[in-house]
Amino acid sequence: MANGINRQIWIVTALIAVFIILTLSTSLWSVAMMFFFPSLDQVIYDLAPFTQLVAEHGLLVLVSSGLATILGLVTGIAVTRRWGRDFLPAVNALASMGQTFPPVAVLALAVPVVGFGFKPTIIALFLYGLLPVVRNTITGIDSVDSDVLEAARGMGMTPVQVLGSVEIPLALPVILAGVRISTVINIGTATLGATIGAGGLGKPIIAGLIGENPAFIIQGAALVGLFAIIVDTALGMIGKGREVSGG
Amino acid sequence: MISLQQVTKVFAGRTAVDGLSFDVEDGEFCVIIGPSGCGKSTTLRMINRLIPVSGGVITIGGKDITTYRAEELRRQIGYAIQSVGLFPHMTVAQNVGVVPRLLGWHQTRIRDRTGHLLEMLNLDPGIYSAKYPRQLSGGEAQRVGVARALAADPSILLMDEPFGAIDPITREALQTEFARIQKELRKTIVFVTHDIDEAIRLATRIIILREGKLVQHDTPENIMTNPAGRFVTEFIGTDRALKRLSRLGAGDYMKKAPSIADSEPLQSAARFLLEHPYLWVVDRNGRVLGWLDKNDLEGAEPTAGLAMSCLDHRTAAVTTESTLKEALSRMVQQGIRSAPVVDRKGALLGEIRMEDILEA
Ligand SMILES: Nc1ncnc2c1ncn2[C@@H]1O[C@H](COP(=O)(O)OP(=O)(O)OP(=O)(O)O)[C@@H](O)[C@H]1O
């Protein structure tokens, strides 16, 4: 186990290094792109530096996923409490229904309500990212053995203690998996933010699609893809690391 | 004192416990027994308020339990649940230390207490403290569950089939150990079991439940001599006399045992055998090696050593804490008419004779 974790740390470090190089080095890109697409007269997207696009994209994901994680956890915990159980079926139904909704549609619906730009994208991503967190929090907490809960209450733990020292620790792997799914989906979906003016790594992709420039598309897609893989592996490692140390 | 007055529990229209009234005096070992689904676990859960009563009143020390804060009440009552319910993300030591931690004990005190309890339940702290529940066998997990219930030294213990998943030999050892601990600690115990032998062995009073109703509440002796109706008779089974033996301690029926050291020559054995029908043969440290009777002397060279019938004291002997039932079963197993009583090291202390058991 520990060896596997070590290897993953190396992989993530290597991926991050590649990501940084691809973000900073335009000369590398131009060499590669000119090799593949010699007929193009412009091979580097230059309306904004990659560093700015990456920062915009990161901010979109960080804010939306951060909020989604917090509210998702709170909702998931609330509906598994004795006083919140009444809302569980409704929330569950909503969460599964929401997952079948394509992200484009979420964005399309957000625009008329909140307008163009950064904010509506955040809102759409947040709502979309909420669902896996809520669903996994509920699943994780619900799968805690009822005997274990009876023991916890029977030992004299208060409801808050049962939650904090039994339910959450035992549900954590499942909850973390939800956060991971939610964040990775958001990294991909945030690309669409470019269509409504939120910036981010979607910009070169959109520009490439409109201007029929495959080099732009590849630049945006490569960075988004790497970003997603890095976050996915890193969050996966947190889950595994906990399993190892927590038994 | 725990007192139930007309306690009733209804689950979704089905009555699980029906007008149950009984008292458990301080220091009493009360065993609740009855067929599956008769409301034993439900009764325990009502005493520590894991489930509310549908009717009736439960008091502890004269105070209605609903006047306590539920968590405060539960921290004062040790609880070993039927399905063990160890916390899978905590080590054995952390599991045992849960209630002391809730009560704010100091770290070192918790560690000492945990080690002491694990030792008491025959789990070497050095090996088991750091293990996780999924690394334990069912019986080991149950013992950890019992240790956890005892952790904060509560004066009241609720135990729901705590020895259910343990093999008969270990279970008997644990029962013996538990009976000894109880003699010392004098806790007020409500103990649930399916096993009538366990009930008879441990209880000062037995409560027999049937479909949520109390059928009989009495001492084991009275229940065996005066069973209230067919249900109880059938429940006790046909071997009542045998069961009674499990309440009698070997220590109380032990007689002095004739013995001889294995280094002695045959002549002195022969001299002894004029007075006794048989002799126990012991080694230098008094450990039982076997026995010797007149048949063993016949035809033996007068100068030869002792040609005895060998016994392994681990399988043939009992201790002063064993019951007469165990002594009897050893005799039957070994085909002998008397069982040696030994101390922890196997040294001979005395013997239990068949005729004494028959008269007991
Ligand atoms: N939470 C509950 N909801 C509904 N019914 C319940 C609940 N708990 C127990 N019961 C029912 O109440 C009855 C008594 O259950 P209880 O667990 O007290 O039995 P028991 O005597 O402990 O049985 P066993 O020896 O099998 O453990 C059973 O019929 C059971 O189905």
Ligand SMILES: [Mg+2]
């Ligand atoms: Mg039960």
